[in-house]
Amino acid sequence: MEVLRAGQVFDGERFLGATDIAIDDGTVVDVGPPGAYASDVTVEELGDVTVLPGLVDAHQHLTWDCSTDPLGWHRESDDEALLERGRANARRALAAGVTTVRELGGRGLVTVALRDELARDPSSGPMLLVAGPALTTPGGHCWFLGGECADEAALRAAVARLAAAGVDVVKVMATGGTVTPGSAPHESQFGVAELRAVVESAHAAGLPVAAHAHGTSGVADAVTAGVDTIEHVSFMTADGIAQDPDLVARLAASGLPLSITGGTVPGPLRPEIAIRLPALLEHLRGLVASGANCLFSTDAGIGPPKPHDVMVHGVTQLVSMIGLPTDRALAMCTSLPAKALGIADRAGRLAPGMPADVLVVAGRADEDVEAMLRPERVLHAGIIVADGRALDSPV
Incomplete structure (x- = not known):
């Protein structure tokens, strides 16, 4: 058994102050105040750091290349190229402390592999x-991934194929999006009947x-159809952001998990996002x-x-x-998504019996949130996967 002793710990729900985290065989066995241990227990004094659970990113595209032309990337790349890109992106995410990812859109079955x-x-x-x-309409948002469906029958058949292939979740494009030529994010692609067919089949x-x-x-x-999470929830219009308090109240009353997608590295945003940013932030504040x-x-x-x-920037x-x-921001990246994805017993918290997915950052995140930009160590299932102040892929 080894013990990590830190000046500050966030357990997925709240800050605990100075705390010991005992780990044995890749599992957290105790989280509590600093104490005394038997002589065969290794206690590592981490000092003025914050220890928190590995981050849970509920929406990534691991086999995409972060370029301005995802359609071109997929057109030019075979499955092996996509798989290799996915491996590299997975390593980069893990080095920054993202120990769980829900991958919500890759071509074919590359992401299953x-x-x-x-x-x-x-x-x-x-x-x-x-x-x-x-799953999308013919020529609809992200059609190039191979999920085009023309009607309810095609949607049900596609869900059956995905289930047989062993996916963990079914994604459906209720509206268009911003990265597919000819697709508009404010326009619906499927109605309630089609969305309900996907939900029933899944x-x-x-x-x-x-x-x-x-x-x-x-x-x-999507709410009416009974989906399990809604992604983005941006309320985009043709040229701005809708302020719809009645729909916000309905979402709040439903308890449905809403996966707000944000976080960018410093630099310019796409023009269609930048022009909407003030109204989008107002909307998100109201939603929260x-x-x-x-x-x-x-x-x-x-x-x-x-x-x-990029998730640490998002925090x-x-x-x-x-x-x-x-603490609320960190919970939205750890325990809350783990619960929403049905994996609260495997991710998102530092607690006895949980896998030792651990992120250590330099400084007190409760006093300076930019400590999140200074990762010092990452453990995944108790294995040290990144160590030292300078990571190979700095964030």
């Missing part, structure tokens, strides 16, 4: 939950449904303040501002731009 490969070697990348290709196979939805009609239809069940994810991979280690931006307390 990647999930199984990483599971055999925890040092190679995060634990993955994968969707395979998102639930019958024991799978949850994640609905991509920007526009308010798509968001409302409403008591809605919000978690935070990144949509990593879709463009240059979103590399796969700082939740505090600086949305105005959240640091």
